[in-house]
Amino acid sequence: MNILLILPILIPFITGIILILAWNNQLGQKTLSVVGASLLLATGVGLLLSVWEDGIQVVQIGNWPAPFGITLVADLLSAIMVVLAGLMSTSVIIYSLTSMDPERESFGYHPLFHILLMGICGSFLTGDIFNLYVWFEVMLISSFVLVALGGEKAQLEGGIKYVTLNLISSAIFLVAVGILYGMVGTLNMADLANQLDNAKQPGLVTTLAILFMIAFGLKAAMFPLFFWLPSSYHTPPVAVSAIFSGLLTKVGVYTLIRAFTLLFVQDVEYTHTILLVASGLTMLTGVLGAAAQNEFRRILSFHIVSQIGYMVMGLALYTPLALAGSIFYIAHHIIVKTNLFLVSGVVHRLRGSYHLKQLGGMYHLYPMLAILFLIPAFSLAGIPPLSGFWAKFVLIKAGLQQGEYAIVATALVVSLLTIFSMTKIWGEVFWKPELESSEVTENPPLSSLLHLVLPVAALAAITVMIGLFSEPLFILSTRAAEQLLNREAYIQAVLGLGVQ
C-alpha cells in the first residue's frame, strides 16, 4: 500500500475542509492555502521519484481486489501531471495572496481552489473509468463556482457558456461509460483494456471510442468543440484564469492520452487519423482566432486552443517519440501558459487594463517585467533555446519519421503565426510609447509587488532551465511514453500476476 498515491487527493481534500472551517480567518486561510499547495508539490515529487524507481504504483481502495474495487494507479505520466499540478497551484496561490480581492477570498476562493485540485489529482490517479467521471464532476463543480465567483456581468455570461458545454460533455461521457459497462461488464481501466481487445462487437467499440473522443475533446477544447474556452477564460480574476489555463484543459488531454493509448487501440488507423486531422485544425483555428483579438487574455485563451493541437498531434501520430513529444509539450505548456496569464495580471495591476490599445510603454517603465514576458512568449512560439523549441522539435521530428508532412507543415506555420501574436502583444503593451491619454500616474516599483513577481520569475526560470537542460525532462517523457505504449505492464500491475 503506497500512501503517496492517496496523498495527492487527501492533501487538497483536508486542506479544503480546514479552510471551510476557518471561513472568517483570512490570514489563516492564506497561510494554510500556501502550506497545502506546497505539500501537494512535495508529495507529487515524492510520487514521481517512487514511480521512477519502482515502476507503476497501484493501490486497491478498501483492499477490494481489482477489477471489483476502485483502483488508484500512478504511472510516470500521472506522476508528472501531479507534480505539475502541485507546481502550478503553489505558484498561483502565492500569486493570489495579493492579486485576489478580499471579497472573493471571503466567499470561499481558497477552499474552492483546493477542492478543484482534489478533482484534478483524482482524475490523474484513478484507474477506474466511472471514478474518473466522479473526479471530473468534482473538478467541474468547483471550477463552475470559481468562474462565476464575484458575479460580474462578463463572468456570468461566460460562466453560462462554460457550464452548459461542460455539462453536455459530462452527459456524453456518462452515457459512454454506461454503454461500455453494458458491453463488457467492467469499469476498471486495465480490465477494460483486456476485455475490449476481445470484444464481440468491434463496431460498437469504435463508436464508443468516438463518444469518449467527443467527451474528452470537449474538455480539452479540441476543434470543433472549443467554443466555451475563449468565451469564458478571460472573464474571472487572473489567478483563476491562470490555474484553469494551466491545468483544466490538460486534464482533458491527459484523459485523451489515457483512453487512446490504453483502451481504444483496436482500430488505430481510424480513430487516430480523426485525432490527427482534428489536431491540425485545432492548431490552425486557435492561432487564427488569436490573431484577430486585441485583448491580452483573449489572445492567450485562443493560444491554449492552438497548443492543445500540438499535444493531440503527438498522441495521434502514436509512436514512442511522438508521445514523448506530447508529454514534453504538456509539461512545457502548463508552465509557460500559466506564466503568461500571470504576466497579464501584473500588467493589469499596474495599468488597470487588458486591452492592447489602452496599454503601452511597459518596456520603458518596467524592463524586468518585459523580459519576464519575453521568456514565456518566445518559449510558446518555440524559439531556441527555450523549452517550447525542444517540445516542437521532438513532435516535428516524430511527424517527419511517420511521413505525415501535412501535419508537420501545419505545426510549423502555426508556430510562425504564434510569433506574430506574441510580437503583437510585445509591440502594443511593451514597445509602443505610453498613451498620452493614460490616466495612470503612479508607477510602483516591481519589488513592491513581490507576491506577483516571484511566481512569474520562478516559472520563467524553470522555462529557461528546461530549455538549457532539456535532456532530463526528455528522458522522463520518453520513459513515460514507453510505459504508455506497454499496455501489458499496466494491466499486469493493476490486475496482478496470473490474470490474462
Next chain:
Amino acid sequence: MEVFLAILAGALYAAGLYMLMRRSIVKLIMGLSLLGHAANLLIFTVGRVTRANPPVIGHEADMLHAPFADPLPQALILTAIVIGFGVQAFAIVLVKRAYQTVGTDDFDQMRSTDRYEDELFK
C-alpha cells in the same frame, strides 16, 4: 420492455437537445436536466433489464446464479442522479443571477464575452 425504454430514452434526448437549442436560458436548464435523465435511462437499459430476480444469494445456494439483475448500473445511475442534482441546483442559481445582472433571458443578448472587443472600446 427494452424497446420501450430505448424509445423513451431517444425521445428524452430529442426533447433535451431541442430545449438546449432554444434561445431562452430557462429552457437551457430544462434541456440539461432532460439530457441527464436520458443518459440515466440509457445506462439502465444497456445494463440488461432483468425482472423479478434480485441479486440476492438464497439460503441454500452459495453463489449467485443467472439470471439476476445487475445492481451496478443502478449504483452508477444513483451516483449520476446525485451529482446531476447538485449541478442543476448550481446551474439554476447561475441562470437566475445572470438574468438579474444582464437583464435578459435571451441568449442572443448574452454575447459580450464573445464580441470582438474593439467594438467595446469605440
